[in-house]
Amino acid sequence: MRFDVWTGMFFSNLVMFFIILVWVAGIMEGLMWRAYDANGFLQYSFVESVVAVHPFLIIRLLGGVFFLSGAILMAFNMFMTIRGPRPAANMLPNAAIVAGE
Numbered sequence: 344m345r346f347d348v349w350t351g352m353f354f355s356n357l358v359m360f361f362i363i364l365v366w367v368a369g370i371m372e373g374l375m376w377r378a379y380d381a382n383g384f385l386q387y388s389f390v391e392s393v394v395a396v397h398p399f400l401i402i403r404l405l406g407g408v409f410f411l412s413g414a415i416l417m418a419f420n421m422f423m424t425i426r427g428p429r430p431a432a433n434m435l436p437n438a439a440i441v442a443g444e
Contacts, residue, residue, distance in 0.1 A: 354413055361406035368399030 375395060378386040387395075 354409060357406065357409055361402065364399055364402050365406075368396045368403075371399075372396050 372392050372395070375387040375392040376385070380386045
């Protein structure tokens with residue numbers, strides 16, 4: 344298989360992994376915001392909820408870096424495709440190849 348197929352498959356699986364982790368972080372943070380103590384006050388402060396989801400935010404940052412690198416790779420690939428192949432300096436004309444046979 345080609346390199347781009349394998350990288351596409353790898354990054355597709357990573358995207359699913361990151362989606363699940365961000366979903367879990369959101370559920371956890373939402374449950375922390377809804378937790379009340381016996382006096383009716385919030386059980387966790389905003390800072391405590393951010394500290395709890397910090398590992399998930401780091402993983403989300405890593406997913407964004409992967410996404411950005413894929414976009415840059417796509418832009419480079421499009422640029423190289425639009426530019427087209429560059430002719431080689433030492434290529435023989437087709438007539439010379441046919442005459443040599």
